[in-house]
Amino acid sequence: MLHVGLAHFLAVGALLFALGAYCVTTRKNAVGILMGVELILNAANVNFVAFGHYSWGGIHGQVFALFVIVLAAAEAAVGLAIVLTLYRHYKTIDVTRAERLEG
């Protein structure tokens, strides 16, 4: 309990990943799904930094996480713009109700 090691950080990452995956697969709200994706990205970042710190040395993991933050920002900007146009057309961001394409 008192000694904190690599496994502890990885467990936090795994929990966040599972929560994010749950969010993406069951949420119907577009913004909610996007937040789930952000959780997964953060889970990956915790893993990168923890692995880099505890087991592989090197700064590679941190730099990877740094790039991921930038990518997340780019993705969020475009994604939320798309959510806005969707709302303009359908007046809802419920994934299951914005459905005019067959199938």
Add this chain to the structure above:
Amino acid sequence: MTEAVLFWLFAVVAVAGGLGVVLARDPLHGALSLLAAFFALAGLFLLLAAQLLAVLQVLVYAGAILVLFLLVILLLDLGPARAAASPPGVVKLAGALGALGLAGLLCTLFLSASFPPAVPPSDFGAVAAVGRVLFIDYTLPFEAISLLLLAAILGAVVVAKGKV
């Protein structure tokens, strides 16, 4: 000792924030839980000697990305009433079991694997160390990501424009 206390504090807040994102009916509450999780993760990064990353986590994730989320939520006025209906119980249960299974699987995987221990150098994670690596060794990814940011700006403008 202090480290352990801090770790448990941040870890519990991070996971609770994640749970909040999943459980909140009101998107606004979800976004605020996410904010808490981001701050807690920044704390975890500090414990891992990733100072620059911790600062950027707060600045970019909490400061920029989350504000964007909040902006959209408020702009569209997505209160609990306007938010999407919650999925049926069966889906929720299956999803929850799946998520629990996934987390358990990953944890057993991590526990079963063995990792070589390493002692990080003293300047590990400092701005100077990361910056040097970023601009000398990572030239190509750095240039590519600037292109990506350009594409994202252009894409967001094109998409958000009222009509073509």
Add this chain to the structure above:
Amino acid sequence: MPVSLADILALLPEILLSLGALLLMMTEVFLAGARRGYQALLAALFTAAAFAAFLAQRGGGPRVLFGGFAVSDGFALFAGATICAGLLVTVVLGAGFLAPRSAERGEFYALALLAAAGMCLLVRAEDLLFVFIALELMSVPTYALVAYLRTGDRPSEAAFKYFLLGAFSSALFLYGAALVFGATGRTSLSGIAAAGGGKLLLAGLALVIAGLSFKIAAVPFHMWAPDVYEGASTPVTAFMAVGVKAASFAVLTRILVTAFGAPALAAVWQPLVVALALLTMVFGNLLALTQRNVKRMLAYSSVAHAGYLLVAVAAASRGFSGPSARGEAVSSLLFYLAAYTLTTAGAFGALAALERMGPDPQPWDLDRFAGLAKRRPWAAAATAMLMLSLAGIPPTVGFIGKLLVFKAAVDAGLVPLAIAGVLASVVGLYYYLRVVVVMYMQPAPLGSVPTPASWPLDLVLVATATLVLLFGLAPAGLANAALSSTGLLGG
């Protein structure tokens, strides 16, 4: 790490594409009042230059660029040239499709060029970090392109679906990359291959494959494809079906063969890829059978083609076949990618040529093809040629592609998979030939207004159909080029 001029020169195609995008954005600001026809020409010029740059670099041995993030090898050059060819068709299609709808803007071409730059970087990425960045550089502009034309609700819904699944798949890929990093301490593909690892590496591998399977639309990760392909405007659909798929296949192959090429690991992923290939071929073809909507039919057809391409990927596994068989499999993959690019881009061109302006509840119904042979014999002949190539009937390039892929599978010991592939293509005959039958045997419905011809679209149709026939009759040149392009670094 010193950056040499040679490294920068090796990235000339990507630099040209990015420069083209920047120039188009500038002209959009400063020449906004002028007529916009020149923009397509500008985009086409830069694309052709990038294509030429890829061809000019052929022949040199594999080289590591920028300290190991990217490589320049035959595989990357061939795939990059294929992507540029697909982009060129997309640009011409865009010119013919957008101008009459008065929706021609520099941004459209700039986004397409940026996405193509991402694809070209993706096929030469040699590090999981760089793969991820290039993947996003390809995807983010594509999300925006899907939402570009906003006639009705379809594009915004398609963009939304594409974005959500794309973001999710990128996140899965990233978490997989984190696990791989944890297991090996490396992110470079050759480093991962050298390090090896246990169960954690396998979990990472599974997530990486799942993430990329979304991009190539392999069953069961294909659910988004029909809706997104239908909802996007037709030139964008062609770009997604051709460019995104080619780049994703190239990077999937590179990751599997170089990073996870060790026999013990190949023994794990080969059955996975075989299962994916089987599911994708069977369900892609069966689902396409029921479609009267030709655009959806082509979407499912592109899913089915992903299945044939996966057969080639499975055959490239080193664990079960010698180096020569692996070279054969990789070259068949490259050849099939080139053939698929030409044919599919042309087929979507045929669709764009028939699409009417203004509101239309059933714009892509099979009936639109009725009587085409009478009204526009050349367009009908070209469309028929493209459909034959998609179905894999001689003397088209599609037939040669299938032949090479299935032969590679047999040589790699995957005989049952090859047989399943042949059977699946037989099912495919029905829905491709149905289009030809409708064009030639059915009269145009009474009172139907023919769509006015547009020369860029006709150019695409005739050019792709001619090339499809040409490469089908004399495939040696292209096949030899593919065969000499199988040099994967460290593979």
